[in-house]
Amino acid sequence: MATQYSVSAQNLVKRYQQEEKGKPPVLALDNLSFAIEKGEIFGFLGPDGAGKTSLFRILTTLLLPDEGTAQVEGLDIVNDFAKIRESIGYMPGKFALYQDLTVGENLNLFASIFKTSVEKNYDLIKDIYEQIAPFKKRRAGKLSGGMKQKLGLSCALIHRPKLLVLDEPTTGVDAVSRKEFWEMLKKLRESGLTILVSTPYMDEAAQCDRVALMQEGKILSMDTPDGVVQQFSKPIWAIKTANMFEALKDLRSYPFTHSCFAFGESHHLVLKNEKTDAKAIHAYLLSKEHEGLSVERIKPGIEDTFMDLMLHES
Amino acid sequence: MRTLRFLLEKEFRQIFRNPAILRLIFVMPAVQLILLPMAADYEVKNVEIAIVDQDHSPMSRELIAKIDGSQYFELTEYSDSYEKSLETVELDKADLVLQIPPNFEKNLIKENESTLFIAVNAINGVKANLGNAYLANLIRQYNMEVRLEWMQLPKFNPFPMIEITHSNWYNPFVSYPLFMVPGILTILLTMVGGFLAALNIVREKEIGTIEQLNVTPIKKYHLILGKMIPFWLLGFVVLTIGFLISYLIYGIVPVGSLVTIYVFAALYLFGILGFGLFISTLVETQQQAMLFGFFFMLIFILMSGLYTPIESMPDWARLIAELNPVTYFVEVMRMVVLKGSTLHDITRHLVITGVFAIFLNGIAIWNYRKRG
Numbered sequence: 001m002a003t004q005y006s007v008s009a010q011n012l013v014k015r016y017q018q019e020e021k022g023k024p025p026v027l028a029l030d031n032l033s034f035a036i037e038k039g040e041i042f043g044f045l046g047p048d049g050a051g052k053t054s055l056f057r058i059l060t061t062l063l064l065p066d067e068g069t070a071q072v073e074g075l076d077i078v079n080d081f082a083k084i085r086e087s088i089g090y091m092p093g094k095f096a097l098y099q100d101l102t103v104g105e106n107l108n109l110f111a112s113i114f115k116t117s118v119e120k121n122y123d124l125i126k127d128i129y130e131q132i133a134p135f136k137k138r139r140a141g142k143l144s145g146g147m148k149q150k151l152g153l154s155c156a157l158i159h160r161p162k163l164l165v166l167d168e169p170t171t172g173v174d175a176v177s178r179k180e181f182w183e184m185l186k187k188l189r190e191s192g193l194t195i196l197v198s199t200p201y202m203d204e205a206a207q208c209d210r211v212a213l214m215q216e217g218k219i220l221s222m223d224t225p226d227g228v229v230q231q232f233s234k235p236i237w238a239i240k241t242a243n244m245f246e247a248l249k250d251l252r253s254y255p256f257t258h259s260c261f262a263f264g265e266s267h268h269l270v271l272k273n274e275k276t277d278a279k280a281i282h283a284y285l286l287s288k289e290h291e292g293l294s295v296e297r298i299k300p301g302i303e304d305t306f307m308d309l310m311l312h313e314s
Numbered sequence: 315m316r317t318l319r320f321l322l323e324k325e326f327r328q329i330f331r332n333p334a335i336l337r338l339i340f341v342m343p344a345v346q347l348i349l350l351p352m353a354a355d356y357e358v359k360n361v362e363i364a365i366v367d368q369d370h371s372p373m374s375r376e377l378i379a380k381i382d383g384s385q386y387f388e389l390t391e392y393s394d395s396y397e398k399s400l401e402t403v404e405l406d407k408a409d410l411v412l413q414i415p416p417n418f419e420k421n422l423i424k425e426n427e428s429t430l431f432i433a434v435n436a437i438n439g440v441k442a443n444l445g446n447a448y449l450a451n452l453i454r455q456y457n458m459e460v461r462l463e464w465m466q467l468p469k470f471n472p473f474p475m476i477e478i479t480h481s482n483w484y485n486p487f488v489s490y491p492l493f494m495v496p497g498i499l500t501i502l503l504t505m506v507g508g509f510l511a512a513l514n515i516v517r518e519k520e521i522g523t524i525e526q527l528n529v530t531p532i533k534k535y536h537l538i539l540g541k542m543i544p545f546w547l548l549g550f551v552v553l554t555i556g557f558l559i560s561y562l563i564y565g566i567v568p569v570g571s572l573v574t575i576y577v578f579a580a581l582y583l584f585g586i587l588g589f590g591l592f593i594s595t596l597v598e599t600q601q602q603a604m605l606f607g608f609f610f611m612l613i614f615i616l617m618s619g620l621y622t623p624i625e626s627m628p629d630w631a632r633l634i635a636e637l638n639p640v641t642y643f644v645e646v647m648r649m650v651v652l653k654g655s656t657l658h659d660i661t662r663h664l665v666i667t668g669v670f671a672i673f674l675n676g677i678a679i680w681n682y683r684k685r686g
Contacts, residue, residue, distance in 0.1 A: 060529050082531055090529040096522035100331050101324065112320040113530045155526075 006163050006194035007042075007059060008035040011068035014054050014217075028054040029065070030217035036196065036210075041189055044198040045205055045306070046214030052198035053093065055214075056167050059196070060090045073162050086114070089156035093168040095148045099141025103132055103151055106140050107158060114159030124191065125154045128184055146177040153184070164188070166197045170204065182207045202303040213306050220309040225302060232300040232308060234258055235274050238266040241285060242292035250288045256280075261307055266294075268304055317532060321540030325514075329544060335510065339548060343502050343556045348563060350498055351491040361445035364391035364399040364408035371419035377456055381412070386448045400433070409435045410445050422460070484569075484652040491564045496647035497620040499556040504614060504640055506552050507583045509607045511545040511590035516603040519594070538679070542587045549583040550576070569654035578646050578660060578667070585639055585671030591678035614640045639670045 012032040015025040028051045036042045044052045057063040059072060061081035070077045072084045097106045107129070111118045122129070132150050135143060140151060149169065156164060166185075170178045182204070185195055189209075197208070205211045205225045212222040221228050241247040244267065251260040251269050258270040269281070278295045285293055329335055363381065367374050382389045387410075391402045402408040413431035421428040432449060436442040485492050518524040527537065553576070560566040568575065593610075597603045615621075617631065618640035624632055635641050642663045649655035657664070 062525060062528055085529055085531045088529065090526070092522060092525060094522050096526045098324070098328065098523055099521065100328050105324070105327065109320060109324050110530070113317055113527070113532055115316070 005035045006038045009070035013067035040209040041195045043208035043211040050214040051217040087162045089161035090165045091152045091156045104136040110155045111158045164195045205302045232305045235271045237269045238296045238298045240266045240294040241290040325544045347559045351494040362390045362408045363387045363410045364402045366399045366413040368416045369418040373419040374414045495560045496651040500643040507586035508590040512593040515594035568651040570650035588675030595681040
């Protein structure tokens, strides 16, 4: 039964015509199929331009797919768009509420557009709204970034949607607010809400029930965060040296290297097989006159998996 | 209905919180109505004249006194040398030179005829033409007076004479403000209807709020009506303020019924709002909307018969003027304010404006890509 899913998509394709004539259209979504269960926090992870926003705009009926179909809460996104709009809440990446209306007026406006009232659904937004309630009379344009986000979330929730779609809600938000935000989402999930969220931050994957790694309009992998990481089977090492720049070049030319990327303060070295051990790496780096060596076997993270999958794609 | 009410409430809140719009609505009509008709006057006054009097007779003095007494002329130079007077023209101190030759009086009395010479500075064509005509008129009048004084009226006219007199209907004193003010009011309404509405919609596009509204079950017509009604009403406010100003400053009271004007304005605003809506569907930013609007406003104003009569335009330009909705509003305004035309008299204008309204709103809605 399709209705056990909150969202399901079959072979979605979206192309964008290029500005310059003669150039082939850009494939924003490339034959995308997936299914999202009810009541889960589902994360779409991927770099800018992976097609996350296009996908969300199609699911929220703002954009028509060129090919394929999708259902939201059992309703077709093309034929039943009017009904879908009643049962989803959408928060775009950019703050898009009326800056010249006050916090309270914005909330009331969206409540009344959905033919409901703030009082009726207050229990759902209570935790979030209470934090901005002291600024009820303030104009939305004069709020801080975190406050705006909370107001946006309140407005997206005010009609008690079945599905909440959040496009990069944590982009440009400080670490504390980000943590707070995910706490809020987890609380919301308890009420049975399905939450679709996109983010370019790999470290946020762990907060989701399931994630899909996206790249150039394709889903590279779709699983629980642990499941995604488990797909990664090769040995991985974290390496530090005194000259990180040279080390990256040297490690990449190491014959047993599968791939090597800079990850913050260390390099993550993926080897072709288990035969090479720490001693061998050590010896190789010493032969290249590297000093201050630190070679450590680590567990792969979601970012390693993503890099690996990306490598396979291209 | 409830949704629409909330949208309207929101729209009015935003309008009244935007000081720029408020200023525009109240200050723009005042400034335009006060400034434009007073400054931009077609009537040529104060034509500067240099007179070369080489006759120095009672008659020449009489003629000079007559010219100097006229409100149209200002005597800036009085000499007895033509060269000297021409110099004042070259220095741009005089627009006209009138030369009264020696023996002007003598010839007139002895030979019953005499000559005068007029030289005109034609750099400013309008001034030259009108100044020349005024002066010729004055001299003709003087001539008549002289003839009446000297000649015994014959028993019958030796030659049949046609004397032309005229009276100005609808604007007896050919008052310029009376002619211009109603026209400028139409421009104000066009700005509010076309410009402000378009800018308002594009602003929502720019900020992204329109997207946020689009994911709600709001109906397309709710959204459009929610935008149109506030500016439709604002149009009436501006029109009313405009009439108040024109009454207070120029004492203009429409001869015809205000109801006629408001009925026409209602239809016209509906059409011009459709035009604004259409512009807003074409552009993405307020800047683009401004440029588009400016382009159309210029054509609308200059090709509407507001400043130059449509009848004197070449055929192709008349065609453009006839396709310009402002043309009909300018005509109706003048007809009702000056002549007192009734709804019945402006039937043709109502029909054409109705067609415009349907057409403009049609393409706007057709181009407005929100589904549903």
